[in-house]
Amino acid sequence: MTRLLLATRNAGKVAELQRLLASAVPGVEVIGPRDVPEYPEAPETGATFEENALLKAREAVRYTGLPAVADDSGLTVDALNGMPGIFSARWSGRHGDDDANTALLLGQLRDVPDERRGGGFVCAAALVTPEGVEHVLRAEWRGAVLRESRGSHGFGYDPVFLPAGSARTAAEMEPAEKDAVSHRGQAFTALLPVVAEVLGGTAAAGG
Incomplete structure (x- = not known):
């Protein structure tokens, strides 16, 4: 069975991406960084989501010799x-401190009226193989930033992000529901046929 490394140390992302990839690419075992010898994390020195996703995937391939998928995502306001x-x-200066990042963002938007609080989650998903094959796709999930957190699912800015047309925040959605519409869900669903073709499996991405 072919092994595919999800090159992220964010536990929330690993769980999310495993749900999206594991059932959709038969014959491919989806593993995370805990399943391979530890290697240094690539610094996110790119100027775009696409560049950072490729940097992470290339680094994973270089250290493990396995085909790798990585993403870079964030909130654009x-x-x-x-x-x-x-x-x-790392918006607050401390990488991965969700509470501090969200508090800083809400403080910066305190005086911004509701009609100007639009934004979107963006995700760039990249596939890199030891043979040098590279693919990267981008998706966006539009919505608005609320004034206070709602919901306990998800991570990052999910509790303050209200998707367009939804009455519930990203953190109030069930995981499978979020996967179907989120920026990562869209980007990885689009990447699935490429993963299946490149790794010799068959995709069953559906809808």
Whole structure:
């Protein structure tokens, strides 16, 4: 069985991406960083989500010799000229501190009226193989930033993100429901046929 490494140390992302990939690419075993010898995490030095996703996937291939999928994602807020963007995970200065990042964002938007609080989650998903094959796809999930958190599912800015046309935040959605419509869900669903073709499986991505 072919092994495919999900190159992320974010436990929430690993669970999310395993749900999306494991059942959709038969004959491919989806593993995470805990299933391979530890290697240094690539610094996110790219200027775009696409560049960072490719950097992470290339680094994983270089250290493990396995085909790898990686993503870079974040929240872009219109009133902040697209920020926090690629800096979403470290917006407060401490990487991965969801509470601090969200508190800073809400503070920056405190005086912004509701009609100007639009934004979107963006995800770039990349596949890189030891043979040098590279594919990267991008998707966006539009919505608005609320004034306070709602919901206990998800991670990051999910509790303050209200998707367009929804009465519930990303953190109030069930995982499978979120997978079907989120930025990561869209990006990885689009990447699934490529993964299946490149790794010799057959995709069953559906809807």
